[in-house]
Amino acid sequence: MKIEIEKPEGKLGILLPGIGAVATTFIAGVLAVRKGLSTPIGSYTQMGHIRVGKRTEGKNPRINEFVPLANLNDIVFGGWDIFKDNAYEAAMKAGVLDKQLLTELKAEMSAITPMKAVFDRNYVHNLSGVNVKKADSKMDLAVALMKDISDFKAKNNCSRLVMVWCASTEVYIEESKVHQSLDAFEDALLDNNPAIAPSMIYAYAAIKSGVPFANGAPNLSCDFPAMTELAKKMEVPICGKDFKTGQTLMKTIVAPGLKARNLGVEGWFSTNILGNRDGEVLDDPESFKTKEVSKLGSLQNIFEPEINPDLYNDLYHKIRINYYPPRGDNKESWDNIDIFGWLGYKMQIKINFLCRDSILAAPIVLDLALLLDLAKRSGMSGIQEWMSFFFKTPQAAEGLKPIHDLFRQLMKLENTLRHLKNEDLITHLGLDYYEDK
Numbered sequence: 001m002k003i004e005i006e007k008p009e010g011k012l013g014i015l016l017p018g019i020g021a022v023a024t025t026f027i028a029g030v031l032a033v034r035k036g037l038s039t040p041i042g043s044y045t046q047m048g049h050i051r052v053g054k055r056t057e058g059k060n061p062r063i064n065e066f067v068p069l070a071n072l073n074d075i076v077f078g079g080w081d082i083f084k085d086n087a088y089e090a091a092m093k094a095g096v097l098d099k100q101l102l103t104e105l106k107a108e109m110s111a112i113t114p115m116k117a118v119f120d121r122n123y124v125h126n127l128s129g130v131n132v133k134k135a136d137s138k139m140d141l142a143v144a145l146m147k148d149i150s151d152f153k154a155k156n157n158c159s160r161l162v163m164v165w166c167a168s169t170e171v172y173i174e175e176s177k178v179h180q181s182l183d184a185f186e187d188a189l190l191d192n193n194p195a196i197a198p199s200m201i202y203a204y205a206a207i208k209s210g211v212p213f214a215n216g217a218p219n220l221s222c223d224f225p226a227m228t229e230l231a232k233k234m235e236v237p238i239c240g241k242d243f244k245t246g247q248t249l250m251k252t253i254v255a256p257g258l259k260a261r262n263l264g265v266e267g268w269f270s271t272n273i274l275g276n277r278d279g280e281v282l283d284d285p286e287s288f289k290t291k292e293v294s295k296l297g298s299l300q301n302i303f304e305p306e307i308n309p310d311l312y313n314d315l316y317h318k319i320r321i322n323y324y325p326p327r328g329d330n331k332e333s334w335d336n337i338d339i340f341g342w343l344g345y346k347m348q349i350k351i352n353f354l355c356r357d358s359i360l361a362a363p364i365v366l367d368l369a370l371l372l373d374l375a376k377r378s379g380m381s382g383i384q385e386w387m388s389f390f391f392k393t394p395q396a397a398e399g400l401k402p403i404h405d406l407f408r409q410l411m412k413l414e415n416t417l418r419h420l421k422n423e424d425l426i427t428h429l430g431l432d433y434y435e436d437k
């Protein structure tokens with residue numbers, strides 16, 4: 001079946017709940033690239049290449065030349081925050097980027113002012129702000145967000161929109177009855193049910209408006225049956241959860257290698273210090289729990305102790321996040337990995353990653369926005385598992401285990417793009433010894 005992809009004509013509006021460190025680093029980066037001041041390093045869609053055809057053909061186009069993606073010059077930014085700071089002020093406070101660069105972008109960034117947020121301190125204990133909507137019910141709040149979305153589209157003359165959640169991590173919420181069907185969820189919105197967090201209201205408003213939604217935090221947001229039902233009904237692609245950056249990125253790079261060599265792992269201790277607002281929010285045990293659950297899943301999934309009990313059954317995985325203001329956004333993480341090899345002899349690996357959280361997350365926001373828009377124009381809807389590459393806890397269809405291994409995720413991502421372009425899939429499992437593949 002030949003796939004037809006609609007052309008990316010007109011403007012693409014990228015809507016961001018949460019105009020904090022990640023969102024402003026993303027916006028500033030796109031503006032800087034547009035002005036020729038910088039290079040979009042770390043972005044799969046802008047810097048990545050894909051092999052097409054046989055190895056001998058030497059065809060390796062850039063991703064943004066291979067599939068029809070929105071041009072960076074056609075992007076318009078919008079968003080919501082509980083603080084009134086415009087994107088320039090928020091970026092200055094976040095302290096991720098140099099003041100000199102931000103000064104060069106001041107005019108465009110100052111024009112991006114946050115719309116009033118849907119927020120409730122019961123779901124993010126360590127923050128309070130004034131730029132917040134008031135309404136009688138959660139359904140009324142969803143309707144108000146839908147109005148924001150359609151007003152933004154009209155005012156900015158956008159042909160398409162996408163939404164990427166860049167707001168804070170909410171307290172841990174387990175899936176319950178109200179999340180199981182769209183009817184139950186809509187009743188619960190009308191009843192102000194406490195099982196519905198603000199991020200779910202944004203996701204609902206986006207999907208109901210036909211706008212693709214990506215979830216950059218570990219919140220449930222759109223990861224439950226009611227929301228996937230809505231996404232299918234509205235023919236909208238969705239994906240999540242939690243941008244894969246920093247320590248988890250390293251884990252999903254290193255762990256597949258250890259497993260490939262059949263090395264055992266008995267302990268993996270991970271600790272972090274970070275001092276940005278995200279760190280402050282995660283200092284609350286209930287928000288930390290949401291993050292912890294998101295971070296814990298990757299090793300279990302990669303090592304598959306149920307298949308490899310001798311190597312991974314006793315793996316003790318511990319994660320700590322410590323709020324330490326002097327570090328700001330420049331997080332430092334330490335991993336101590338206790339491994340064992342031939343005849344059970346023990347060894348240790350230490351990883352000390354001095355990273356910059358938002359510098360790693362910003363290109364992911366761009367890639368998610370552009371690829372979700374591509375998915376929508378290609379007629380794809382529901383959970384986009386091929387975008388697992390970008391997430392710590394990839395959302396997968398019910399009954400399916402998500403894929404965490406970065407290299408398997410990349411293969412799935414590349415093959416989906418080849419499929420969209422009606423090219424042969426490349427599995428690297430081919431018959432190279434028998435044919436010239």
Ligand SMILES: NC(=O)c1ccc[n+]([C@@H]2O[C@H](COP(=O)([O-])OP(=O)(O)OC[C@H]3O[C@@H](n4cnc5c(N)ncnc54)[C@H](O)[C@@H]3O)[C@@H](O)[C@H]2O)c1
Pocket residue numbers: 017018019020021022023080081082083094117118119120124127129165166167168169198199216217218242243244245246276277278281356357358360361
């Ligand atoms: N930086 C990374 O590497 C990384 C990686 C994975 C996930 N994340 C997640 O991305 C999110 C953003 O991270 P950040 O460093 O930019 O945090 P941040 O605290 O700088 O920004 C979040 C912003 O969201 C706003 N906010 C909170 N609740 C809101 C709501 N309901 N509606 C609108 N705005 C709201 C806050 O006021 C704040 O300005 C966090 O959830 C974080 O856990 C970040």
